[in-house]
Amino acid sequence: MTARILKIVLGLLLAIVLAGAAWLCTAGKPLLLVASGSVSQGLxxxxxxxxxxPGQVFREQHAPLMRGIGWxxxxxxxxxxxxxxxxxxxxxxxxxxFRPGLGCLLMHGDGAVPEAAxxxxxxxxxxxxxxLxxxxxxxxxxxxxxxxxxxxPAHPRNTKAIVVLHDGRLIAERYAPGYGPDTPIWAHSLTKSLTSALIGILVREGRLQLPQVAPVAGWQSPGDPRRAITIDQLLRMDSGLPFDETGGALNPLTRMTFLERDMAAYAAHMPLARAPGTVWGYSNLGYVLLGRMVTDAAGGSAVDAERxxxxxxxxxxxxAHTVIQADADGSLIGASGSYGTARDFARFGQxxxxxxVVGGQRILPAGWVAYSHSQTLDTGYGAGFWLNIKNDTRVPVWSAPWGxxxxxxxxxxxxxxxGQYVVIVPSERLVVVRMGISLDYGDDTGDLVAAVIAALRRQPRL
Incomplete structure (x- = not known):
């Protein structure tokens, strides 16, 4: 009987090992490559x-997301x-x-590093x-x-930096230990707002137009429904490309970011989920393509684009400390590739x-700011910025508040x-930046800004 039980147990163990090996060689491989790629990039x-x-960043940013495989x-x-x-x-x-002036590049294999210098x-x-x-x-x-x-403690905020500007003046800031006014922090999708601004600059220079069809080579075949997508629709996320940041470790965003050498080519191959201009869907794919447009207009290389x-x-x-990183093909990662200090992003909000306009110099074309926070369809999104006009519904898929x-x-x-935020309140002449590594971040930034507004309203007018 004992021998029979042992035989059954060994057989089950062998089956588990074989199944595990098969999983690692097939479905599990991209998942584990995403894990190793995200850690290498982040650290x-x-x-x-x-x-x-880097040890602290791994503990705060990566290990909690790894769950069962962190060990x-x-x-x-x-x-x-x-x-x-x-x-x-x-x-x-x-x-x-690491490439000086360009940030870090996730390599695919051991080949030569493009633009290594x-x-x-x-x-x-x-x-x-x-x-301070x-x-x-x-x-x-x-x-x-x-x-x-x-x-x-079970859901740490890990706030790293807060900067408050009022009437254009820096009136308050605070930083976590190890961070300071000159510490660039991963901005995640604040990058989309930077990319929107860079597109605006190209519009001001007459090199792009909002209504024009997006210059994506892979979409120009006769009969391709993506031929109708405009630059405006990519900025507004109603291009018809799919909502790409869904639950789970493997989705179009993570595949594109950690498995693809040429992110814009991956985005350009994505089929439409809806007809252009009809439905809003959060789209990293669209902003990666906008990053490619900025890169092409600048000269075609990562160095050209960064300059x-x-x-x-x-x-x-x-x-003074902002960089938008590029992929291995040399294209700016217009969806999420930037690092900057809280002070830098406060200047951007200002x-x-x-x-x-800054210092009398027009940076963005006239009307661009109003365009950026004008409503897209029936949503709380503009063109690179979120709005505060929708409190009756929630963001599709995420079920998160719009504002x-x-x-x-x-x-x-x-x-x-x-938990990265650049909050702009025109009626209060206020900009508040909050940055951190907050995996379970809630609505705390709204409370922070509300408290600052209340304090400023109580101050005597000079």
Whole structure:
């Protein structure tokens, strides 16, 4: 009897091992490559772009998302070659390589690194003081303290930076240990708002037009329904491309970001889910294609595109530490590839508060700011920015709120995953930036901004 039981157990174990091996070689392979690629990319950025502790970033940003396989992940920083390598279960290797001026690049294989030398950007002077600026208003101090508090250790906020501008002045800021005014933080989908601005600059220069058909080569065949997609529809996310950021570790966004060398080519091959202009759907695919358009207009390479962004947007605004990273094909990742400081993104918000003008220089075309926060279909989205006009329904698929009902209706904002916000409140002449690594982040930013507004309204007018 014992021998028979042992035989059955061994048979079951063998079946499990064979099934596991089959899974690893088929369906499991892309999942584990996404895991190793995301860790290599994130920790390379932590070491070489943000210059923060990669171990802390792994614990806060990656390990909670790994759940059952975190124990199998191994990563190593190779400072001799400016790269980070990661494996899962001893295989499924990925590496990300730092390129000066361009940030980190996730490599697919051990081939040569494109544009490996990067470039040296011209220094950008920040308009802010070298010192940390703290508010002398106790109410604002308390609002920032609450935003950094951790009331629920099981769901940490991990707030890293808050910056408040009022009437164009920096009136308050606060940072987590290890972070400061010069620490670039992964902006996630705040990048879409930057990409929208870069498209606006090309419109101002007469090189693109909103109503024109999107210049995507793969869509130009006769009879291809994607031929009708316009630049305006890509910016507004009503192009008909599918809602690509769905639940689960494998979706069009993660496949494109961590498995594809040429992200724009992947996006261009995606079939339509709806007719253009009829339905809104959150679209990283569309913004990757917009990033490709910016890159092509700038000259075609990652260095060309970064120089264009620096010259036309970052330098005039004093965004001294911002970079939009590129994929292995040299195209700006217009959906999520940027890093910048909270101060940098406050300056970006101020540009929109000032109708696209800084220091008397028009950066965005006349009317672009109004266009950016004009409603798309029956949604709470504009063209690269979220609106605060829809409190009766929720974002499709995510079932998340469109806006922040505790704030004025004229508020609009840039939003990125893990709690990145650039909140612009024209009626209060206010910009509030909140950045962090908040995997379970709720509506706390709305409460923060509401508390700041209440404090400012109580202050005596000079």
């Amino acid at each position: 390379c950025d932590a070491v070489y772009v943000s210059r923060v502790d 199998a992940v191994r990563w190593q920083v190779d400072r001799a070659h400016d790269e980070v390598r990661t494996s899962v279960l001893g295989g499924f290797d990925a590496r990300a390589v 990067g470039y040296t950007p011209s220094p950008i002077a920040s308009p802010f003081p070298d010192r 600026v703290a508010s002398d208003d106790p109410a604002i101090q308390r609002a920032l303290e609450r935003a950094f508090a951790e009331p629920d 264009f962004a620096q010259r036309e947007l970052f330098a005039p605004l004093g965004m 540009l929109y508060l000032d109708d696209g 922040m009902p505790q704030l004025p209706k004229d508020m609009y904002y840039a939003r990125g995953a893990f």
